[in-house]
Amino acid sequence: MYMEKIRKYPDKTQKLIILSVSVFFFLLAILVISGTCKNRHLRNAEILVSDKEKAADSLEVKNNTYTDLSIPTQITKVDDVYFIVDCYHNQIIYNDNLTDPLNEWKVMTDEMIMGHTLAGDGQVYLVDDTENERILVFEKAGKSEPKFVLTKQFTGITGRPHFVEYHEETKTFYVWCSISGQMYLIKNDGENVYISDIKEIPELDGIYVRSFTIIGNDIYFVSGNGSILRADLDSFRITDRYPVPPEIAGMVQLTKIDDMYYITVSTDASWDQDYATIIRCDSLEKLSDHEYEDIYDNFIGGGTPYYITYFDNAYYMAEHRIPGHSIWRFTVTDGKISPETVY
Numbered sequence: 001m002y003m004e005k006i007r008k009y010p011d012k013t014q015k016l017i018i019l020s021v022s023v024f025f026f027l028l029a030i031l032v033i034s035g036t037c038k039n040r041h042l043r044n045a046e047i048l049v050s051d052k053e054k055a056a057d058s059l060e061v062k063n064n065t066y067t068d069l070s071i072p073t074q075i076t077k078v079d080d081v082y083f084i085v086d087c088y089h090n091q092i093i094y095n096d097n098l099t100d101p102l103n104e105w106k107v108m109t110d111e112m113i114m115g116h117t118l119a120g121d122g123q124v125y126l127v128d129d130t131e132n133e134r135i136l137v138f139e140k141a142g143k144s145e146p147k148f149v150l151t152k153q154f155t156g157i158t159g160r161p162h163f164v165e166y167h168e169e170t171k172t173f174y175v176w177c178s179i180s181g182q183m184y185l186i187k188n189d190g191e192n193v194y195i196s197d198i199k200e201i202p203e204l205d206g207i208y209v210r211s212f213t214i215i216g217n218d219i220y221f222v223s224g225n226g227s228i229l230r231a232d233l234d235s236f237r238i239t240d241r242y243p244v245p246p247e248i249a250g251m252v253q254l255t256k257i258d259d260m261y262y263i264t265v266s267t268d269a270s271w272d273q274d275y276a277t278i279i280r281c282d283s284l285e286k287l288s289d290h291e292y293e294d295i296y297d298n299f300i301g302g303g304t305p306y307y308i309t310y311f312d313n314a315y316y317m318a319e320h321r322i323p324g325h326s327i328w329r330f331t332v333t334d335g336k337i338s339p340e341t342v343y
Contacts, residue, residue, distance in 0.1 A: 045152065045153075045154055045194065045195070046152065046153050046154075046155060047151070047152050048150055048151055048152055048153060049149055049150065049151040049152075052139045052141040052149045052151055053141050053142075055141070055149045055151075056141035056142040056147045056149050057142075059142075059147050059149060061106050061107070061145070061147055062106065062107040062110070063103070063104070063105075063106060063107070064091075064093045064102060064103055064104070064105040064106065064107055065103065066086070066089055066102060066103065067101065067102055067103050068102065068323065068326070069084065069086050069089070069102065069320075069326040069327070069343065070086060070087070070088035070089045070320075071086075071087040071088035071320040072084055072085060072086055072087060072306070072318040072319075072320060072326050072327065073085045073087045073116045073117065073306045073307055073318050073320075074116065074117045074118065074306065074307040074309065074318050075309060075316045075317075075318055075327050075342075076117075076118060076119070076309045076311065076316075077309075077311040077312065078118075078119075078120035078122065078125065079120075079122055080096060081094050081095075081096060081146065082094060082095050082096070082097070082098055083108065083118050084105070084318075084327070084343075085115060085116060085117060085118060085318075087114050087115065087116060088114065089110075090110055090112055090113055090114060090115075091107055091108075091109065091110040091112070092107070092108040092109050092112070092115065092118055092127065093105040093106060093107055093108065094106055094108050094148070098342055098343075102343060108125075108138065108148045109127065109136065109138070109148070109150065111136075111150070112127065112129040112130075112132060112134075112136065113129065113130065113131035113132050114130050114131045115127055115128050115129050115130050115136075116128055116130055116162050116163060116307075117162075117163050117164050117165075117307065118164065119164045119165050119166040119173060120166060121166050121168075121171075121173070121188060123139065123140075123188060123190070124137055124138065124139055124151075124188050124193055125137070125138040125139070125140070125148065126138075126164050126166075126173050126175065126186065127164070128161035128162055128163065128164050128175060129153075129161070130160050130161055130162055130178075131160070133155070133156060133157050133158055133159075133160065133161065134153050134154060134155050134157060134161070135153065135154040135157055135161055135164070135175055135184065135186070136150055136152075136153050137150070137151055137152035137153065137154075137193050138150055138151065139151045152193055154184075154186075154195065157175070157177065157184065158177070158180060159177030159178065159179050159180025159181070159182055160177055160178045160179050160180075161175050161176070161177050161178075161184070162176055162177065162178035162210060162211070163175070163176040163178070163210065163211040163212065163307075164176070165212075165214065167214055170233075171187065171188075172185050172186065172187060172196070173185070173186040173187075173188070174186075174212070174214070174219075176209070176211065176212050178208055178209055178210055179205075179206060179207065179208050179209075180205055180206075181200055181201040181202060181203070181204035181205035181206075181207070181209075182198055182199070182200050182201075183198070183199040183200070183201075183212075183236070184197075184198055185197040185198070185199065199236040200236070201221065201229065201231065201236060201238070203225065203229075203238075204221065204224065204225065204229070207224040207225045208224045209221050209222060209223075209224035209225075210222060210224070210251070210252050210253065210266070211252060211253045211254075211307065213253065213254045213255065213256070214233060215256055217232065217233050217234070218230055218231065218232065218233060218239070219231050219232075219233045219236070220254055222251035222252065222253060222254050222263070223244045223248075223249050223250075223251045224249070224250075224251075226243060226244065226246075226249055226269070227241045227242055227243045227244060228241070228242040228244060228251070228254065228284055228287070229241055229242075230242070230284075242284040242285060242287060242288070243287070243288040244287045244288060245287070245288065245290055246268055246269035246270070247268045247269075247275050248263070248265045248268070248275070248277070248279060248287070248292075249267075249268060249269035250265060250266045250267030250268055250269065250271065250275070251263055251264070251265050251266070252264040252265065252266045252305065252306050252307065253306070253307050253308060255308045255315075257280075257315065257332050258332060258335075259282060260280045260281065260282055260335070261280060261281055261282070261283075261284060262278065262279075262280045262295075262308065263278070263279050263280070263281075263292075264278050264305040264306060264307070264308065264317070265277050265278065265279065265305075266304050266305075266306070273304055273321070276296075276303065276304040276305065276321075277294055277296040277301070277305070278294070278295050278296045278298075278299065278305050279292045279293060279294050279295065280292065280293050280295055281293065295337060298330075298337045298339055299317070299319065299325075299328055299330075299339050300322065300325060302321070302322055303319045303320060303321040303322035303325060304319065304320050304321045305317055305318075305319045306318045306319060306320065313331075314329050314330065314331050315329070315330050315331065315332070316328065316329050316330075316342070317330070324341070325341055326343050327341070327342040327343040328340070328341060328342065329341075329342050
């Protein structure tokens with residue numbers, strides 16, 4: 001009887017079979033794609049230490065052997081510890097105050113090549129190991145003194161990871177790759193640190209962009225392609241473009257202070273460091289018409305200002321190319337800048 005029905009309605013039966021097979025392969029494809037995405041996010045994760053306290057017991061903390069900094073890119077503070085990314089010395093140093101000489105600071109890591117930034121959530125500390133194309137994960141351990149144990153690494157992060165920031169509102173570390181247009185979103189659930197997503201800005205692929213800035217629900221990418229880009233933080237969809245003149249195209253970072261945008265500049269569009277400066281403006285739309293104020297004279301000028309951070313009720317800026325003026329502290333009151341040298 002069943003075979004007779006098939007013979008009687010061959011077209012209908014064949015369509016049902018084809019539909020069933022199509023649905024099967026569709027569902028299989030979803031599973032494969034899901035697994036591929038998951039593996040893509042996890043495949044480069046390598047656990048180096050499973051027992052951080054045991055590792056801390058055997059970890060010998062090194063003293064910083066340098067009396068100066070070589071191309072510092074960032075100073076920051078997490079909890080009660082200060083960190084300086086000493087880029088060309090290929091190390092990050094730390095201390096509990098900003099008055100001790102640099103050679104009394106401790107070395108967090110010197111197993112990196114030209115890393116640029118560090119960010120922490122109080123439990124884990126992420127570092128971009130730029131030239132090794134890695135993201136390093138440290139955890140603080142040790143009973144008698146704080147020690148930073150390298151517990152995990154993400155390898156194969158192509159595109160020169162260059163800037164990492166922890167965003168408290170989303171509980172997410174954002175790691176920007178400076179020449180691939182990719183952003184790695186990294187989560188810490190208390191037990192595991194993992195890549196939760198990879199966002200992309202296709203038009204920045206192959207363009208050198210040194211950092212981003214999160215303001216509210218927006219994320220800004222400093223110019224590398226001739227414009228500052230503004231995108232939605234959730235979708236990474238570009239919402240605005242702000243063209244900039246060639247002489248300030250090699251931007252480092254954008255920082256909002258009060259009602260003004262402060263922008264550090266490393267080079268012009270032709271990579272000439274003689275154009276390094278700091279500018280500010282009240283509207284990004286005005287940059288294309290050269291309507292901005294150059295404020296580098298407040299910091300002597302002549303070097304290369306880099307990343308600006310905020311802690312201890314003041315702003316801090318790393319600067320290089322000028323011996324003796326590597327780390328600045330400054331405040332801004334009613335538009336007046338009050339700077340002082342820290343290191």
